[in-house]
Amino acid sequence: MSAQAFLSTISSRRSIYSLGKKLPLAQAELSKLVKEVVKQSPSSFNSQTSRVVILYDQAHDDYWSHTVKEALRAVAPADAFEKGAERLKGFQAAAGTVLFFESETAIRQMQEKISLYADRFPQWSTHSSGMAQINVWTAIETAGLGGNLQHYGNLTNDALIEKYKLPKDWKLHGELVFGEVLAPAGEKTYMSDEERFREFSS
Numbered sequence: 001m002s003a004q005a006f007l008s009t010i011s012s013r014r015s016i017y018s019l020g021k022k023l024p025l026a027q028a029e030l031s032k033l034v035k036e037v038v039k040q041s042p043s044s045f046n047s048q049t050s051r052v053v054i055l056y057d058q059a060h061d062d063y064w065s066h067t068v069k070e071a072l073r074a075v076a077p078a079d080a081f082e083k084g085a086e087r088l089k090g091f092q093a094a095a096g097t098v099l100f101f102e103s104e105t106a107i108r109q110m111q112e113k114i115s116l117y118a119d120r121f122p123q124w125s126t127h128s129s130g131m132a133q134i135n136v137w138t139a140i141e142t143a144g145l146g147g148n149l150q151h152y153g154n155l156t157n158d159a160l161i162e163k164y165k166l167p168k169d170w171k172l173h174g175e176l177v178f179g180e181v182l183a184p185a186g187e188k189t190y191m192s193d194e195e196r197f198r199e200f201s202s
C-alpha cells in the first residue's frame with residue numbers, strides 16, 4: 001500500500017452517527033476481522049492487555065435501549081436524561097457494538113514483572129486500547145461500514161460483567177458502534193499546521 005493510499009484510508013474513517021442494521025458482510029466475517037485487527041495492534045512489551053466483546057442483534061439493542069439507558073437514568077438530571085436517551089436511540093439503530101476492555105490483571109502482572117515501569121503500565125494500557133480502537137474503527141470502514149466511538153463504560157461496566165459473566169478485572173474503555181452508513185459524516189475542521197507541528201534538523 002502506498003503512503004497516499006494509507007492516508008486516504010485513515011482519512012475516510014470518520015465519526016458516522018446515522019447508522020443502520022444492514023451489514024455488507026456476515027457477522028462471522030466481521031468478528032474474524034475485528035479479532036485479527038486487535039491481535040495485530042501493538043501493546044507495551046506485547047502485554048496484550050486488550051479484551052474485546054462484540055454485541056450483535058438483541059445483545060446490541062439491549063445494551064443501548066436498556067443497560068446504558070437505565071444507567072443514565074440513575075445518574076442524570078431529568079432534562080439531561082431525556083436528551084441523552086434520545087441520543088441512545090441512534091446508537092441502538094446501528095448493527096452492533098464493539099466493546100473495548102482492558103484487563104487490570106494483565107496490567108498488574110506487567111507491573112510485577114517489570115517493576116521499573118510499574119507506574120507506566122496503566123497509561124500504556126490506555127494507549128494500547130486506543131490503538132486497537134482506531135485500528136478496528138478504520139478496518140470496519142474499509143469493510144464498507146461506518147462507526148462512532150462512545151464512552152459509557154463508567155456507567156455500564158459492572159452490568160456488562162454481570163450479564164455476560166466476564167472476568168471481574170475487565171474495565172471498559174470504549175464502545176465502537178457500527179453499522180450501515182445511512183448518511184455521511186459532517187464536515188471536519190482542522191487547526192493550523194503552524195500551531196500544531198514543529199520541525200527541526202539541527
Ligand SMILES: Cc1cc2nc3c(=O)[nH]c(=O)nc-3n(C[C@H](O)[C@H](O)[C@H](O)COP(=O)(O)O)c2cc1C
Nearest residue numbers: 013014015016130148149150151152174185186188
Ligand atoms: C479519545 C476519543 C474519545 C472520543 N469520545 C467520543 C464520545 O464519547 N462520543 C462521541 O460521539 N464521539 C467521541 N469521539 C469522536 C470524536 O468526537 C471525533 O473523532 C472527532 O470529532 C473527529 O471526527 P472524526 O472521527 O469524524 O474524524 C472520541 C474520539 C476520541 C479519539
